[in-house]
Amino acid sequence: MSDVIIETAELSKVYPGTIALNKVNFKVRRGKVNVLIGENGAGKSTMMKILAGAETSSSGEIFVEGRKVEVSDVRAAERLGIGIIFQELNLFPNLTVSENIFAGNEITRRGSLQTRKEIDAARALLKRLGISIDPTMKLGDLYVGQQQLVEIAKALSKDVKVLIMDEPTSALSKSEVEILFKIIRDLKEQGITIIYISHRLEEIMTIGDNITILRNGFLVAEDEVANIDIPWIIRNMVGSDKKRFAYSDHALGEEVLTVKDVSLKRSNGTLALDHVSFSIRAGEIVGIYGLMGGGRTELMECILGAHPMATGDILLDNRSIMHMDIADRIRLGVSLVPENRQKEGLISLMSIVENATISSLWRFAVPLPLFNNLAPLRHKVEAEHVGDIVGRLGIKVGSIRDAITSLSGGNMQKVVIGKALLTMPKVLLMDEPTRGIDVGAKEDVYKAMDMLASSGIAIIYTTSELDEATAVSNRLMVLASGHLRAVMDRANYDREAIVRASTPLAMVG
Amino acid sequence: MASVKSTKTVLTILQLRIFIALFLVMLYFSLTTANFLSQNNLLIMAKHLTVIAVLSLGMSLVILTGGIDLSVGSIVGISGMVAGYLILYGLPVGESIIFFNPVEVAVIACIVGALIGALNGYLITYLGVPPFIATLGTMYIVRGAAMLSNNGATFANLVGRPELDNTGFNLIGNGEFLWLSTPVWLLIILTIITIFIVRKTPLGRHIYAVGGNEQAARFSGIRVNRVKLFVYSFSGFCAAVVGLIITSQLESAHPNAGNTFEMNAIAAVVLGGTSLSGGRGTVFGSVIGACVICALNDGMVMSGISEFWQMVIKGAVIVLAVVVDQLQQRLQARVLASA
Numbered sequence: 001m002s003d004v005i006i007e008t009a010e011l012s013k014v015y016p017g018t019i020a021l022n023k024v025n026f027k028v029r030r031g032k033v034n035v036l037i038g039e040n041g042a043g044k045s046t047m048m049k050i051l052a053g054a055e056t057s058s059s060g061e062i063f064v065e066g067r068k069v070e071v072s073d074v075r076a077a078e079r080l081g082i083g084i085i086f087q088e089l090n091l092f093p094n095l096t097v098s099e100n101i102f103a104g105n106e107i108t109r110r111g112s113l114q115t116r117k118e119i120d121a122a123r124a125l126l127k128r129l130g131i132s133i134d135p136t137m138k139l140g141d142l143y144v145g146q147q148q149l150v151e152i153a154k155a156l157s158k159d160v161k162v163l164i165m166d167e168p169t170s171a172l173s174k175s176e177v178e179i180l181f182k183i184i185r186d187l188k189e190q191g192i193t194i195i196y197i198s199h200r201l202e203e204i205m206t207i208g209d210n211i212t213i214l215r216n217g218f219l220v221a222e223d224e225v226a227n228i229d230i231p232w233i234i235r236n237m238v239g240s241d242k243k244r245f246a247y248s249d250h251a252l253g254e255e256v257l258t259v260k261d262v263s264l265k266r267s268n269g270t271l272a273l274d275h276v277s278f279s280i281r282a283g284e285i286v287g288i289y290g291l292m293g294g295g296r297t298e299l300m301e302c303i304l305g306a307h308p309m310a311t312g313d314i315l316l317d318n319r320s321i322m323h324m325d326i327a328d329r330i331r332l333g334v335s336l337v338p339e340n341r342q343k344e345g346l347i348s349l350m351s352i353v354e355n356a357t358i359s360s361l362w363r364f365a366v367p368l369p370l371f372n373n374l375a376p377l378r379h380k381v382e383a384e385h386v387g388d389i390v391g392r393l394g395i396k397v398g399s400i401r402d403a404i405t406s407l408s409g410g411n412m413q414k415v416v417i418g419k420a421l422l423t424m425p426k427v428l429l430m431d432e433p434t435r436g437i438d439v440g441a442k443e444d445v446y447k448a449m450d451m452l453a454s455s456g457i458a459i460i461y462t463t464s465e466l467d468e469a470t471a472v473s474n475r476l477m478v479l480a481s482g483h484l485r486a487v488m489d490r491a492n493y494d495r496e497a498i499v500r501a502s503t504p505l506a507m508v509g
Numbered sequence: 510m511a512s513v514k515s516t517k518t519v520l521t522i523l524q525l526r527i528f529i530a531l532f533l534v535m536l537y538f539s540l541t542t543a544n545f546l547s548q549n550n551l552l553i554m555a556k557h558l559t560v561i562a563v564l565s566l567g568m569s570l571v572i573l574t575g576g577i578d579l580s581v582g583s584i585v586g587i588s589g590m591v592a593g594y595l596i597l598y599g600l601p602v603g604e605s606i607i608f609f610n611p612v613e614v615a616v617i618a619c620i621v622g623a624l625i626g627a628l629n630g631y632l633i634t635y636l637g638v639p640p641f642i643a644t645l646g647t648m649y650i651v652r653g654a655a656m657l658s659n660n661g662a663t664f665a666n667l668v669g670r671p672e673l674d675n676t677g678f679n680l681i682g683n684g685e686f687l688w689l690s691t692p693v694w695l696l697i698i699l700t701i702i703t704i705f706i707v708r709k710t711p712l713g714r715h716i717y718a719v720g721g722n723e724q725a726a727r728f729s730g731i732r733v734n735r736v737k738l739f740v741y742s743f744s745g746f747c748a749a750v751v752g753l754i755i756t757s758q759l760e761s762a763h764p765n766a767g768n769t770f771e772m773n774a775i776a777a778v779v780l781g782g783t784s785l786s787g788g789r790g791t792v793f794g795s796v797i798g799a800c801v802i803c804a805l806n807d808g809m810v811m812s813g814i815s816e817f818w819q820m821v822i823k824g825a826v827i828v829l830a831v832v833v834d835q836l837q838q839r840l841q842a843r844v845l846a847s848a
Contacts, residue, residue, distance in 0.1 A: 306728065330730035344728050347721035349788040358718050359729040361711035373712040376705075419729065 002066060005030040005162060005193050006051065006082075011060035013046050013217075020046040022217040023060065028162065033184060033194045035204045035225065038214035039237055039465060044197050047214070048164050051195070052084035053077035081161035085151050085168055093140030098122035100139050101154045125153050129183050144268065145176035152183065163187065164195040169203060181207055199291050201230050201503055215239050234499045238466055245446040245471035250454045252474070253282030255318075257303070257334075257427045257458060262312035264298050264482075272298040274482040275312070280427070280458045285449060287473030288462040290502050295482040296462040297339050300431045303460075304336040305329045316427065330359060333426035337416050337433055339462075345416040346404055353400040355415055356386045360422040389418040393448055410441025417448060428452065430461035434468060446472045466495055478502050516844055523837040527781055527797045530830075534801055538808030545811060552690070554807050556758070559692040562799035563751050564774035565781070566703045567626075567744030569795040572778050573707075574740050575720040575787025576633065576640035581748040581774055583651035584625050585767025588618040588752030590655045593664030593762030596678055611669070611678040619749045625651055626745020630738035644741075648771070655764040665761040682757030692754045696796075699747065703792050716740060720787025776823075777802050780830045801826075 006028035013021040021043045028034050036044050049055040051062070053074040062069055064080050071077050077084070091100050098119045107114045107121065122135035131149050139147060148168060155163055169177050184194055184207060198204055204211065208225040213236045221236040258279040264272045273295045280286050290296050302310045305326040313322050321329050338344035346355055357364060364382040365375040386400050395414045397407065404415060413433065420428055430449070434442040449472060453459050463469050469476055470493050478486040478501040486501040488494070522529070538545045564581050571578045592614050599608040609617065625647060632643040669676035684691035707713035715736045718726040727733050751770070756762045781798030783790025805826065809819045 304728065325732070326727060327730040327732050336728055338725075338728050343722070344724050347718050347725050347788070349721040350717060354714060354717075358714060358726070358731070361714055365711050373715065374706065374710050376709045377711065377714075423730070 003030050004028065005065060007063045007066075008047075008051075009061045009063065011047075011050065011062065012058050013043075013050065013055065014058040019217050021050075021057070024214070024217075024219045026212060026219060027222070028193060028195060029210050030193055031188060031191050032209035033188065033196050033207055035208035035211045036195060036197050036214065037199075037201075037204065037211065037233065037237065042214040042237075043217045044214055045166060048084060048166055048195065048197065051077070051162075052082055052164055054084075078158055081159060082164065083155040083158060083160035083162070084164040084166070085148075085155050086166055089144075089147055089151055091139055091147060091151060091154075093138070095139060096135065097126075097133055097137050097139055097142070097150055098135035100150055101125065101135070101157050103154075105158065121157075122153070125157055129153055129156065129186070130179065131183075143176075145172040148172060149176065149179065149183075152180070156187075160192065162193045162195065164197075166197045167199065168196075169198060169200060177203075199503060201233055204233070205230065213237055231496065234496050238495050238499060245443065245468065247472050248450055248454060250283060252284050253456055255279050256282050256316065257460075258313075258315040258318075259299075259303065260313040260315070262299070262302055262310055262314065264295075264302055264307055264310045271482045273302065273310070276479075276482070276484050277312075278477060278484065278487070280460060282426070282456045282458050283453050284475065285453045285459045285461070285473045287469045287476045288460065288479050289464070289466065289469040289476060289498055290462070290479035291464060294480045294502070296479055297431055298482075299479065300336055300339075300429045300460070300462065303427070303429055304334060330423050330425075331362070333424065335359065335420035335423045335425035335428055337413075337420050337428070337430040339431035339435065341409070341413055341416055341436070345419075346412060348403075348405050350404060351401050352390075352397055352404050352407070352415055353383060353386045355404045356389065356400075356418050357382050357422055359419050360424075363422070363424075385422060386418070389421055392451075393418055393421075394444055408441075410437040410444070413437055413441065413445065414448070417445070421452070425457060427458045427460065430459065432462055432464070434463065434465075442468070466498060469498070470495065516840060520837065520840050520844060523833060523840065526830075526833055526837075527794055527801065530780070531797055531801050531804065534804045534808065538804065538812065542808060542812045545808060550807070550811070554803055555690065555693050557807060558799060558803045559696045559754060560751050560770070561773045561777055561803055562696050562796050563699055563747050563754075564770055565777040565795040565799045566699055566792060567740075567747030568771075568774040568778050569781075569783060569790065569792045570703070570707070570716055570740040571640075571744050572775070572783050572785060573716050573720045573787055573790055574737055575723070576737065576740070577644065577775070577785075578626075578629065578741060578744045579641065579644040579771050580625065580629060580647040580651055581744060581751075582767040582770040582772075583648045583655065584622045584745050584748035585752040585755065585770055586764055587625070587651050587655040587658070588622045588749035589756035589762040589766050590658045590664065590764055591621050592618045592678070592753055592756050593667055594658065596667045596669055596675055597664055599673075608673040608675050610675050611681065614675070614678065615681060615753050618753055619746055622749025622752065623742045623746040626742040626748075627738060629745070630741035633741065634734035634737050652764075652768075659764065661764060663761050663763045667756065667760050667762065679757050679760050682754045682759075692758075695750060695754065699750065700792070700796055703743075707792050712736070712739065717788055720789075722788070773799075773802055776827050779827060782834060784834070 004027050008024055008026045010023040010025065011021055012023055024047065026047065036047065038044050046055060050057050051071065053071045053076050056072065062071055069080060071080065092103060101122045102118050107117045119135050126133055126135060131153065133142065133146055133150065139150060168180060172180060187194060196208065205225060211225050211228065212222040213220050213233065215237060260277050261275045262273055263275050266272045276299060288296050301307055303314060305324060313320055316332055316334060321332060347358065361377065362372060365372060365377050368375040383400060390397055390400060393414045395411050395418065404412060407415065433445050449459055449461065474490050476488045476493060476498065477484055478498055480502050486497065544550050568578055568581065595609055595614045595617060599606040629644050629647055632638045633640050667678050669678055681691055686694060707716065715731045718729065718731055719733050719736050723733060752767060755766050777799035778795045779785065780801055781790065781794030783795060805823065809822065
């Protein structure tokens with residue numbers, strides 16, 4: 001038996017506008033913990049989805065046990081013995097643990113469910129894994145960490161030879177991580193191969209045997225964990241190739257926005273934001289770097305006013321806006337370009353012009369002393385302003401009356417930015433403004449940011465790509481686990497220090 | 510490409526389907542049923558039309574936000590009872606009793622309708638009750654209240670008394686002005702107002718935005734709760750207008766008036782091409798949809814089709830309308846993709 005159980009040859013995945021995987025030759029070693037690591041967007045998840053049959057590759061080949069295979073869907077992957085635990089839980093909180101484990105794979109006899117058998121089998125399975133959870137409990141009553149363990153048990157209820165774990169520890173407590181590691185070691189002893197994705201570098205050093213690093217869709221390095229150290233990982237993840245993005249030096253103005261001790265609780269009681277404080281001046285561009293789930297989006301939404309439960313204080317022009325709702329804050333000059341364009345930014349049934357002005361209609365209605373929202377709209381004025389923004393941002397449109405869905409991703413994003421600009425913001429919040437758009441559109445977005453900052457708008461943007469975090473910002477803040485971990489001025493940017501600060505701390509008891 | 514061109518032709522036909530449907534229904538009954546297009550019958554149909562069409566105006570706005578209002582039929586009932594009570598017995602204030610003139614009575618009934626609508630909106634927004642359940646609840650509560658108001662009996666003979674200066678209530682339903690009856694004028698005015706709101710004001714945009722993507726609407730600074738509060742209040746107001754028209758036409762208020770009217774209103778809106786998931790559709794489409802339902806109802810009655818078959822046909826037409834709508838959506842997506 002060869003020591004390579006899965007091998008990909010020149011595997012590529014092309015999405016419109018981006019190449020997620022570029023001719024990757026990935027080797028998975030039998031009976032080992034194979035760690036896959038890279039920045040967000042490096043191609044890890046795409047790779048795993050292809051191996052698990054949730055996505056199909058654009059070109060290239062996959063070999064399992066030396067045999068060329070087609071992993072056309074999840075069932076095909078299961079037949080090959082490949083199981084996956086996704087980052088987001090794919091479980092049913094309204095069903096019991098054993099019902100979850102056997103969902104889609106129920107034990108039946110002549111068409112009727114064998115509940116008793118399922119419970120017994122689930123109990124045996126959980127016992128074998130050393131997990132003390134009662135299989136008759138409702139899943140929703142368990143902690144998130146326990147639910148994660150159930151997800152693992154579910155994957156193992158099928159006959160798997162290779163188990164893919166996509167950030168399995170992101171929701172686990174310290175003791176649960178230990179249980180997970182014990183399970184992983186047991187599985188290794190049983191000859192099961194693990195593919196392990198994580199952002200926690202210390203963890204990788206503890207549990208990993210082999211490491212493979214992806215960057216921008218390329219496989220850039222692979223080695224045995226025994227031969228390497230954390231700085232080596234960071235160096236390879238980050239790389240040294242810098243993209244050119246627009247940045248111009250310009251004078252900064254007065255302080256416009258001050259965030260004081262802002263905290264936000266999640267529904268499960270943990271803190272999404274933990275006493276975050278900073279301020280920003282007119283014309284300044286502040287980048288927020290951090291992994292997903294680090295609190296970036298929550299911070300943006302708190303400043304916009306989407307979380308009335310947030311505590312602390314936020315001042316705009318030295319005046320507290322904490323008690324105001326989103327509509328009031330937008331009028332005063334705070335505007336957000338949300339992270340998820342489709343879900344939070346656009347109204348896909350509407351036209352380009354309607355989307356662009358939906359935040360700023362008060363500017364285009366005939367002014368009335370009362371019932372402003374019932375004043376007639378001046379469609380011509382509206383169209384002029386939208387035309388102007390379309391020109392300034394270089395949005396490629398046929399007619400502004402066309403459906404918003406007729407645009408490409410990059411142009412849609414520019415419309416969302418235009419929508420925020422039409423509210424005449426003093427502070428522009430941009431949550432991952434370049435997510436899912438091609439390189440050309442990225443450059444346009446950063447060019448626009450530079451232009452806006454030069455005109456005196458304060459910009460706060462988030463990104464999970466280091467190049468983009470450092471290229472256009474005056475100042476960089478690193479947010480991890482809801483804490484502001486590091487603040488650096490442009491002169492002192494240190495890429496390795498940034499990445500280290502963004503890594504979630506090894507679990508502190 | 511020829512195929513794209515023919516696809517586009519089909520698409521245009523599908524987009525105009527509600528007008529084509531109206532034309533075909535009118536054509537069919539005018540050919541098969543004597544007197545269908547007679548002046549007398551058109552007047553009767555106009556009467557029926559106002560009831561469904563005015564309800565469909567309010568219902569359009571509600572459905573455009575992605576909601577539903579099942580309580581409009583009950584509001585029709587209770588607003589009539591309010592009007593009937595005020596005309597017969599007036600409003601006791603301390604020792605004395607105030608009698609209102611018909612215009613004031615109408616205003617009060619409309620306010621009551623709008624307030625019930627506002628209650629719906631409050632339940633749905635601030636208390637988080639799903640629209641279907643909230644308005645199902647108020648449908649029963651309001652109907653019950655209408656029954657309780659006079660122990661299930663009607664307020665009859667609402668002609669008013671000259672010495673109280675409250676005669677003339679019957680003019681709301683039976684009056685005539687410039688060749689058209691008052692209800693038709695009411696329909697025309699309300700339709701214009703509603704279309705103005707939807708097409709020309711920020712509020713109208715907000716209604717579409719809330720129905721299209723509530724989260725994006727919220728992040729855009731739209732006060733989603735206020736928008737919803739408005740549409741349900743407006744729907745209640747429209748229902749009250751219908752209650753007044755019916756009560757005035759009959760010169761008596763029946764607590765069971767308007768029963769199941771909500772279904773006709775919803776059907777009219779759906780026939781008119783408005784998506785039940787919100788964000789897509791036109792108010793004018795709903796009015797034409799109401800015309801189709803009305804012509805279909807009256808035509809089937811006149812041509813002697815059995816009541817049972819009437820139900821089957823009406824149901825089939827509604828389902829067909831949605832099937833065609835789905836077809837149009839898919840075709841449109843394909844045209845967009847090939848462009």
